Amino acid sequence: MSLEIKNLSGGYGKLTVLKDISFTIPDGTLTALVGLNGSGKSTTINHIIGLLNPKQGSITLNNLTLGENPIAYKAQLAYIPEQPIVYEELTLKEHLALTIAAYQLDEKVAWQRAEQLLKIFRLEDKLTWFPTHFSKGMRQKVMIVMAFITEAKLFIIDEPFLGLDVIAVNDLLTLIDSRKKEGTSFLLTTHVLNTIASHADQFVYLKDGQIAAEGPATDFSKLVPELNVNED
Numbered sequence: 445m446s447l448e449i450k451n452l453s454g455g456y457g458k459l460t461v462l463k464d465i466s467f468t469i470p471d472g473t474l475t476a477l478v479g480l481n482g483s484g485k486s487t488t489i490n491h492i493i494g495l496l497n498p499k500q501g502s503i504t505l506n507n508l509t510l511g512e513n514p515i516a517y518k519a520q521l522a523y524i525p526e527q528p529i530v531y532e533e534l535t536l537k538e539h540l541a542l543t544i545a546a547y548q549l550d551e552k553v554a555w556q557r558a559e560q561l562l563k564i565f566r567l568e569d570k571l572t573w574f575p576t577h578f579s580k581g582m583r584q585k586v587m588i589v590m591a592f593i594t595e596a597k598l599f600i601i602d603e604p605f606l607g608l609d610v611i612a613v614n615d616l617l618t619l620i621d622s623r624k625k626e627g628t629s630f631l632l633t634t635h636v637l638n639t640i641a642s643h644a645d646q647f648v649y650l651k652d653g654q655i656a657a658e659g660p661a662t663d664f665s666k667l668v669p670e671l672n673v674n675e676d
């Protein structure tokens with residue numbers, strides 16, 4: 445079992461956003477965290493990555509908790525935020541070097557991986573570029589490459605498809621599918637399930653900070669008819 449969230453209640457200061465949330469993400473599966481604006485998706489992520497502390501309940505990642513072993517816990521996580529977080533004073537190559545150092549990756553293996561990923565996302569000739577010269581979508585691709593050179597056990601990707609062109613969306617989905625086969629787990633947030641429906645194993649539907657429905661991705665339209673809109 446990769447991620448296990450048990451009876452989590454949490455939020456910001458005195459504001460309780462999440463109320464008694466429980467779900468698990470088995471190894472090698474993708475869970476779509478679905479909900480309308482303000483339903484609590486980002487708040488859930490903020491708890492998993494340790495930006496917020498639970499008011500109640502627990503979050504366990506492969507039997508580790510953030511409280512007991514923060515370094516080992518975080519080493520298992522790769523997070524791709526909705527808004528890319530890049531360092532304006534570092535080149536693309538330096539961003540990758542930073543990731544390799546932070547995750548203590550084998551340099552040779554990681555740079556080989558980086559080379560393949562940079563080619564997929566058409567960034568291979570931009571290693572000396574600074575983020576100011578990147579478009580929003582290119583910044584997002586930088587974050588994707590940084591995440592996928594790690595050997596994280598759980599990838600958390602917040603609204604992955606908003607700024608990406610169709611080719612990049614397909615490339616990302618292909619990468620996700622191949623890492624799933626290696627046992628890596630994914631938690632993706634999205635407003636509607638359509639784009640990832642065939643790649644998701646299960647969904648968790650949040651409404652007002654509570655789980656309003658959950659189940660196999662194939663049952664989404666049956667269990668959440670109110671979000672069954674045609675996106676394409």
Ligand SMILES: Nc1ncnc2c1ncn2[C@@H]1O[C@H](COP(=O)(O)OP(=O)(O)OP(=O)(O)O)[C@@H](O)[C@H]1O
Pocket residue numbers: 456459461479480481482483484485486487488
């Ligand atoms: N930094 C914050 N301080 C206080 N309240 C916050 C903060 N961030 C979010 N909230 C509140 O928490 C609730 C859930 O917000 P959250 O960002 O988790 O929703 P979301 O499902 O990610 O929404 P969206 O789809 O718009 O990104 C909302 O009522 C929001 O106002």
